[in-house]
Amino acid sequence: MGRRVLLVEDEPNIIEAIRFILSRDGWTVEARSDGQGTLDAVRRRRPDLVILDVMLPNRSGYDVLRDLRDDPQLSGLPVLMLTARGQKKDRDLAMRLGVSRFMTKPFANAEMLTAVRDLAGG
Amino acid sequence: MSAGERDNRGTGGRIRARRLDLGIRQAGLAARLGISASYLNLIEHDRRRIGGRLLNAIARELDTEPGVLAEGAEVGLLDALRTAAAMVRHDAAPHGGAAAGGEAAVAATAAVTDAAGRAGAAGPGPAARPASLAEPGSPPELDRLEAFAAAYPGWAGLLAAQARHIAQRDQALATLSDRLTHDPFLSESMHALLSAATSIRATATILRDEPELEPDWRARFHRNLDSDGQRLADTARALAAYLDGAADPAQAAAASPQEEVEAWLAARNYRLPELETELEPGLNPDADPHDVFDPSGPGRAHVRDTGADSPAAASGDAGAQPQQRSPGAVPTSPPGFAALLSAPDAPQSAAGRALARAHLSRARDEARAMPRAALLAELAHGIDPARIAARFGVGPGAALRRLGGLEAAAAGRPFGLILCDGTGTTTFRRPLDGFALPRFGAGCPLWPLYQTLGRPGWPLRAVLELPGQPARRFTAWAVAETRRAGGFDGPEIVEAAMLLTPGADALRTLGGADSGPPPPDPVGTSCRICPRGGCLARREPSVLAASEEGGGLS
Numbered sequence: 205m206g207r208r209v210l211l212v213e214d215e216p217n218i219i220e221a222i223r224f225i226l227s228r229d230g231w232t233v234e235a236r237s238d239g240q241g242t243l244d245a246v247r248r249r250r251p252d253l254v255i256l257d258v259m260l261p262n263r264s265g266y267d268v269l270r271d272l273r274d275d276p277q278l279s280g281l282p283v284l285m286l287t288a289r290g291q292k293k294d295r296d297l298a299m300r301l302g303v304s305r306f307m308t309k310p311f312a313n314a315e316m317l318t319a320v321r322d323l324a325g326g
Numbered sequence: 327m328s329a330g331e332r333d334n335r336g337t338g339g340r341i342r343a344r345r346l347d348l349g350i351r352q353a354g355l356a357a358r359l360g361i362s363a364s365y366l367n368l369i370e371h372d373r374r375r376i377g378g379r380l381l382n383a384i385a386r387e388l389d390t391e392p393g394v395l396a397e398g399a400e401v402g403l404l405d406a407l408r409t410a411a412a413m414v415r416h417d418a419a420p421h422g423g424a425a426a427g428g429e430a431a432v433a434a435t436a437a438v439t440d441a442a443g444r445a446g447a448a449g450p451g452p453a454a455r456p457a458s459l460a461e462p463g464s465p466p467e468l469d470r471l472e473a474f475a476a477a478y479p480g481w482a483g484l485l486a487a488q489a490r491h492i493a494q495r496d497q498a499l500a501t502l503s504d505r506l507t508h509d510p511f512l513s514e515s516m517h518a519l520l521s522a523a524t525s526i527r528a529t530a531t532i533l534r535d536e537p538e539l540e541p542d543w544r545a546r547f548h549r550n551l552d553s554d555g556q557r558l559a560d561t562a563r564a565l566a567a568y569l570d571g572a573a574d575p576a577q578a579a580a581a582s583p584q585e586e587v588e589a590w591l592a593a594r595n596y597r598l599p600e601l602e603t604e605l606e607p608g609l610n611p612d613a614d615p616h617d618v619f620d621p622s623g624p625g626r627a628h629v630r631d632t633g634a635d636s637p638a639a640a641s642g643d644a645g646a647q648p649q650q651r652s653p654g655a656v657p658t659s660p661p662g663f664a665a666l667l668s669a670p671d672a673p674q675s676a677a678g679r680a681l682a683r684a685h686l687s688r689a690r691d692e693a694r695a696m697p698r699a700a701l702l703a704e705l706a707h708g709i710d711p712a713r714i715a716a717r718f719g720v721g722p723g724a725a726l727r728r729l730g731g732l733e734a735a736a737a738g739r740p741f742g743l744i745l746c747d748g749t750g751t752t753t754f755r756r757p758l759d760g761f762a763l764p765r766f767g768a769g770c771p772l773w774p775l776y777q778t779l780g781r782p783g784w785p786l787r788a789v790l791e792l793p794g795q796p797a798r799r800f801t802a803w804a805v806a807e808t809r810r811a812g813g814f815d816g817p818e819i820v821e822a823a824m825l826l827t828p829g830a831d832a833l834r835t836l837g838g839a840d841s842g843p844p845p846p847d848p849v850g851t852s853c854r855i856c857p858r859g860g861c862l863a864r865r866e867p868s869v870l871a872a873s874e875e876g877g878g879l880s
Contacts, residue, residue, distance in 0.1 A: 288520035
């Protein structure tokens with residue numbers, strides 16, 4: 205069974221680039237562009253990793269992260285936060301909420317891929 | 327010394343100035359005081375400190391108060407110097423040395439140290455310490471502050487002025503930092519820039535690292551690069567224009583395209599006579615006032631929209647509620663917006679102009695549907711948006727917006743107007759004296775504007791009472807309306823409007839002669855500045871009542 209990533213990102217071209225990079229590495233990527241409903245999507249799909257943007261329509265990445273950590277079944281799921289909000293307070297908030305890795309945009313493809321492999325044991 | 331000019335002199339300097347102002351010779355004053363002229367000369371040049379009886383006697387002879395001579399404006403100077411010293415200590419403490427703005431202050435206080443030493447050398451006191459021995463960061467000698475200020479009032483004044491400038495720049499920096507953090511336009515622009523840059527970088531790396539990339543993927547990534555490059559350029563241009571505008575004091579207040587449009591309309595007193603027509607109104611005298619909120623109600627004829635600028639035409643919004651007018655009304659050619667938008671005071675940014683165009687388009691349609699003369703004639707019977715909507719065959723939201731565009735002189739009373747979308751985000755504000763509309767963020771959750779969002783098509787009217795002494799009352803009408811954008815099964819778009827006017831008397835006409843206005847609803851303007859206690863709708867504590875019971879969250 206292939207390794208699965210749920211990508212929550214609202215920029216279509218970024219989705220396309222990440223999907224390409226990860227698929228070349230053997231990952232199956234499912235993308236969604238809305239924070240709302242992400243928790244249900246994770247429960248249904250059970251991905252090995254979630255890549256999460258912060259500024260999302262309807263429900264922020266922080267809220268989604270909080271939802272995941274509040275769910276006993278999902279609290280240990282690796283979450284890579286990939287965001288344009290790179291201030292210390294943003295990073296601190298993400299860490300407090302239990303993010304597994306925090307990366308700021310723009311990112312290097314190799315760095316992102318390494319993080320995904322590390323987090324999901326790939 | 328003129329009023330407002332800083333008095334940098336010491337006590338002696340003020341004695342001398344006062345004596346000269348009164349035209350008294352030095353020898354004459356010395357004689358009256360029973361001291362020698364040379365001693366008075368030393369006093370006047372701050373070479374001798376005086377106090378007690380002699381100061382009282384001099385003040386008496388010069389017809390002034392001893393405190394004025396002893397302190398005068400020097401009190402302010404000394405306070406400024408103490409503040410400068412405190413700034414140095416504040417800057418030095420947490421960092422263990424001079425911080426950015428503190429370096430100048432440290433150097434300045436080193437000068438104080440040196441100057442005070444020299445002042446001491448000039449009179450009684452410890453020996454002077456050469457400037458080269460003043461250690462940066464060493465604490466200023468506050469106990470010798472007065473001697474320094476008295477001996478070198480010019481330098482002391484300069485130091486105080488520099489400290490003030492540093493404080494002002496720190497404040498400006500904090501303000502700009504706050505603006506960078508909270509300005510919605512800047513925030514969105516930065517996000518757009520970083521998103522475009524992210525996509526470009528990732529895509530470019532893929533193209534570099536994948537020389538054997540399949541043609542369809544390659545073409546797709548090239549398209550993405552092109553679109554992201556265009557987006558990056560547009561955003562950068564808009565940001566540059568915005569920052570240029572921010573540097574211009576005249577535009578500094580406009581923090582977003584929306585504010586740009588609002589400032590433009592406010593400068594015109596919200597009048598757009600270019601859009602008014604002399605059409606016979608689409609009167610519908612038989613309309614039942616109770617059916618006005620049914621957009622598909624009987625007796626309404628849809629008017630063909632000939633304007634390419636209409637919101638429906640512009641957005642391809644097939645489901646948008648059309649303008650309604652009785653048969654026989656002949657629409658004139660839509661006035662061009664070019665003249666309005668080419669005026670020097672029109673919005674300059676691309677986003678501001680787009681918003682202005684949308685505003686003009688709708689205002690033109692509503693001016694056609696509710697001609698000004700007929701509308702003012704209706705208003706003569708009282709403010710009843712429901713009756714006006716029925717009379718002109720328009721929806722209640724259009725009636726509120728049209729009334730909200732009238733100037734007080736014509737309407738007989740001032741109006742305020744606020745519009746928001748389905749998220750509660752403010753999309754337009756026409757301020758009203760006494761009813762503050764927040765610049766950023768939402769207003770009071772108890773406003774009818776937000777109450778109607780949950781029940782589109784269900785109009786509300788209320789008397790609102792704002793806290794304060796005395797409490798201020800306003801009459802408000804609000805309604806949310808929906809339209810379906812993007813065709814038959816497109817998303818439903820919600821917009822709410824709230825019209826405001828001062829006082830509670832505007833509702834008197836609705837319930838008959840004997841019924842007074844309804845009891846007022848206690849509301850605020852925005853939680854952050856609302857002192858009202860025990861509010862169940864409060865979303866954040868008030869800065870005005872941090873220690874009061876009412877300021878906290880319920």
